[in-house]
Amino acid sequence: MAEPNIGRSVHYTSFGTPGGEYESECRAAIVTEVDEPGTTNGAVGLAVLNPTGLFFNRHVPYAGNGQRRRGGTWHWPEPAGSNPYGAAIDRLTADGPTGP
Numbered sequence: 001m002a003e004p005n006i007g008r009s010v011h012y013t014s015f016g017t018p019g020g021e022y023e024s025e026c027r028a029a030i031v032t033e034v035d036e037p038g039t040t041n042g043a044v045g046l047a048v049l050n051p052t053g054l055f056f057n058r059h060v061p062y063a064g065n066g067q068r069r070r071g072g073t074w075h076w077p078e079p080a081g082s083n084p085y086g087a088a089i090d091r092l093t094a095d096g097p098t099g100p
């Protein structure tokens with residue numbers, strides 16, 4: 001497994017609303033800090049690029065390889081075409097490529 005490092009592009013899983021008005025979705029995010037350098041898939045700080053604005057979050061835990069995506073966690077991006085707008089996140093069982 002890859003080690004997250006500063007500037008890497010990852011996905012952040014947004015929280016859905018309890019009433020279901022908004023589903024949990026993948027958001028683009030850039031790693032801004034690494035909590036435990038040298039650790040594989042540890043917690044990181046993220047700049048999350050939402051369609052309507054940016055937000056910054058620290059100590060975001062990794063979702064876990066093959067685990068169901070949970071709101072408020074990060075993961076490596078899925079392969080292109082496998083996640084057309086978040087509805088598929090619960091069906092995914094494997095992590096995507098870890099980038100260059």
Ligand SMILES: [Zn+2]
Pocket residue numbers: 011026027075076077078083
């Ligand atoms: Zn994703």
